[in-house]
Amino acid sequence: MDTAGHSEATAPRGLELTPFRGLRYDPDRVGSLAAVTSPPYDVVVRPDGLHHLQSSDPYNIVRLILPQAGTPSARNEQAADTLRRWLDEGVLTADPEPGLYVYEQRDGDGMLQRGLIGALRVTDPQDGLVLPHEDVMPHVVADRAALMRATSANLEPLLLTYRGNGPTAAATRAVERAAEQPPLLSTTTEDGFTHRLWAVTDPAELAAIQADLAHHQALIADGHHRWATYRRLRQEHPSPGPWDYGLVLLVDTARYPLRVRAIHRLLHGLPVADAVAAVEGHFRVRRLEVPLPEALDALADAACAGNAFLLAGDGAFHLLDRPDPALLARTVPADRPAAWRTLDATVLHATLLAHIWHIPEDSPAHIAYIHDTAATVTKAERDGSTAVLLHPVREEVVRDLARQGVTMPRKSTSFGPKPASGLVLRALDL
Template sequence: MNTAGHSEATVHRGLELTPFRGLRYDPDRVGSLAAVTSPPYDVVVRPDGLHHLQSLDPYNIVRLILPQAGTPSARNEQAAHTLRRWLTEGVLTADTDAGLYVYEQDDGDGMIQRGVIGALRLSDPAEQVVLPHEDVMPHVVADRADLMRATSANLEPLLLTYRGNGSAADTSAVLDRIAQQPPLLATTTEDGYRHRLWSLTDPADVARVQSDLARHQALIADGHHRWATYRRLRAEHPSPSPWDYGLVLLVDTARYPLRVRAIHRLLHHLPVADALAALDGLFRTRRLEVPLADALAALAEAADAGNAFLLAGDGAFHLVDRPDPALLARTVPADRPAAWRTLDATVLHATLLDHVWHIPEDDPARIAYIHDTAATVRKAERDGGTAVLMHPVREEVVRDLARQGVTMPRKSTSFGPKPASGLVLRALDL
């Protein structure tokens, strides 16, 4: 059968999900469960979002996933010390029994996403069990690896997708039955999402889930850098060890389709006027004196016809489209599939960043990657930089490229809804 859009003929071993003793907040020790959660570390808009989360509760998970100190080593030491202190004080406690966890998100408007959290065996790329679709930035992987080494913990789950077959024997059938029981926890976060978590410890249920998932492969929907971090740390530790596994959330997108959103770019030290001047004769540019929603609608319409971007930061929006074909021929590598060559993210990185604006894609002093559209615009206007707003790529394109083994440019997509961080953690020394 086809899972996540990929042929299973090349799968040597399927997904191997293992129970673990989750670390969870003691609700009697925190203000509220909602106040200690956070979006994934790379979604938090720094410093605005970071400061807000820190102010919600002294035990907010952001103090572990984004510790603040003067140097990288001091930050990681602080996170490790904070985790040990919370464990000693009983703020975080380990569940008595090892299990899988059923996790549900409900946006209150009819969208429900349900999946299973567990410790997944880290497969080798040649096995094609877990398929990435984006490149990663080495400095981010190194940063996450340092944090995981210091804390000896998986602090937040990756989001992986697979496609079930809808039978009564598959994982979703087990999760649906468990979800009829009282949850371990239920909370509603500031974004209006309701989160519920159940433990799945019955050996028969665990075996059914494991047997079903062993027939599937998965696509990384969110967490490429953490997956690369898991693999790096596994290579550092003799096997077998707890580092052979990493914390993941698996969602059956045949049952619960994910939403795909764009990740935007904030170009530091590049005023909009300079960015536009460099595009003269290379792209068509049009100034839009309209609200953000209307500008995004114009971007969507232009993206249907070809590569298109929105620039912002000077109080208006500038629609950039119709690139010069000769420019693309000179700058976009020709040794990749056509679906990759025509991606907006490919043209942005290969043509605009590399050849027009001369901005290194992995230099945090020059470029930031931000999920929130309005926040990207606000920060560009405040800092005098340029926001580059992207139109989301279609999910089928992502899957097709992953099936071919072709990775997209880094930070090309944002699948969601993403799991909230702070509901369940995995300590590797339990």
Template sequence: MNTAGHSEATARRGLELTPFRGLRYDPDRVGSLAAVTSPPYDVVVRPDGVHHLQSADPYNIVRLILPQATTPTARNDQAADTLRRWLDEGVLTTDPEPGLYVYEQRDGGGMLQRGLIGALRVSEPSEGVVLPHEDVMPHVVADRAALMRATSANLEPLLLTYRGDGSAADVVERATQRSPLLDTTTEDGFSHRLWSVTDPADITLVQSDLAGHQALIADGHHRWATYRRLRAEHPSPSPWDHGLVLLVDTARYPLRVRAIHRLLHGLPVADALSALDGLFRVRHLDVPLAQALDALADAACAGNAFLLAGDGAFHLVDRPDPALLSRTVPADRPAAWRTLDATVLHATLLDHVWRIPEDSPAHIAYIHDTAATVAKAERDGGTAVLLHPVREEVVRDLARQGVTMPRKSTSFGPKPASGLVLRALDL
């Protein structure tokens, strides 16, 4: 079993997932395992999200991933103090031997996702092992890096996907036939189960299978950039050579890829539509949301298509004028990028037709929930722009070409719950 740092031999390999001794909550010391979990740090988006989670249980993981204090230094010191205290009190305990962890999520609608949590060797972009598809914001990377330095821990796994369906998937399936380490259901209706894989033969099977694969970052671009920064800061070999990830084989368990919609503040639907005259085909749809989304899906098969809402109806916008696209969409990118709905939305509609700055919260909001986007547009008098989701294969193909998509183009899920297993780097 290879747990070394980034030697020449491992640098030529693909994905290298290493066992680690997980930190996990002692169920006898907390109200419930569900009550100490949280969505990933960047998904705690409700105005009262942090307060709600802190109130759920005094040991909720949000106290580590989003500590509350007046300055960044105070926040990070607080998280480090809290982690040390929980370890001293036995609230968090270390598993007795290193292992990989099989993680399962289920919802009431039949969705099932399984993957492997482990410490992944942090590779360089030039190796082409881990593929990003979105740019990162430096201040967020700096913030996450400061928190990881202070706590000396990976507090939550990022989400990676790969296409395998080999022996690693078989190890995952066998593990789920045993009794889990934990089994809990969170308030969103998802059930979560966790198993450890400690048998050296199973770990060798996983590592041999993964060595021939590359992975796509589905969620956690900033945390991956943070891992890379911290790895560069520490002489190798060190625990910082690896970072905590959940690796999902989407050949066996496809992720849900959802669109992220836009809410345009201060632009009434009537004004948005009138600006499109002669540039796009516009069709009025007097149907419920579900049927309007079906119409959007059909139109998206033939080309760029959007659904506008906010005036009590839906308006299907498609068939853009080719001359308009050639004039407004940058020509120095691959065709797959130039034809993305998000590209046309930002380069053509927002920049050229509606003249709305995409980085101004006063003008535009990015919302995951479709019905909520429509409701807010109707309430505020703005325009909801609904998009059809991009397929994972398109995202992966662009990432392999080194092309990043427009910000907020996709939302992969379900995302792993934070708080089920942590990785301390000073063990």
């Protein structure tokens, strides 16, 4: 069993990362390990990306994390049936003994990320051990919770970061030592990333890792909705038990810094001409007849001086900057730190979406959140909608706000590289 179980009354003193028996694809039963992986569920650009992944291999993990059926209950039943069938057929098999998993991602541009995958004890917000930096959308949490209940599994790890104590720290040493050994698996996905995985099963080494991590807190880099889901499901199930824990990838960003990118918005049903007309007089607006990379450079330059956004969807780009200070004072809540009030995402949601364009931020019929910049522009041009492109926030700003207990507007940042889904799963009923 992957959970030792502790009384809910026991106050956690730090991160508690526990070993588990990972479920992994049998490479002899699938076309290739790369073909069964997927980006996290909320990064898959639907419907194009979903169809591409479904057709890449009949056992692609997307059939579990984004099942397709007519109703939510039918989708979840389908995922549960698929998981059971793959287990019965030996497509997915459980590793023989519990362990923590060292996971490495590397690309051709010199990006190297390593971290530990394990089952993390789910804690309450007041414990201050796992720091969120974004709000969540209740309907997404409800959707993920229903899927986890149906499958009784954590199908993909969320991404957490912490600041380690240097190269001699036990967790860091364990990660480095594992990476010198032959991996359990190695595969290269079509995005050019090479993924490798090792298991750490030695009891003494596991104990040293756990003792090291017990002195740290973590920042949620990616997976706020899944963490909120873990918390909801823990409350629903008796403790101690497997639902006290959730699957995470924990990365020491003092050793392996992450990339931080923006998450863009696609505003359904709002033509660019209408969006631009509405902001005239409130922002400076400049039309840019340049390719996307040059437009993003212009956005980066403008963002150095203040709030800036790039609108797209009509074949050109429109750079919005220099917002009217009186408008910001009137629309941005004043009861938060200055670092929060001046975020681009704050101004986007409080000023542009709420007051100028009158678009509800939590309505999928009105707004979509997309990670891929080019895909956001393409969809806007195809649909006659407006793409709002943002410049990324620095990790230090995110962490400082999180430590103050201040959440950023939802979908403000995209930390990466994100763990590929499908390399290791956690079944709660093993």
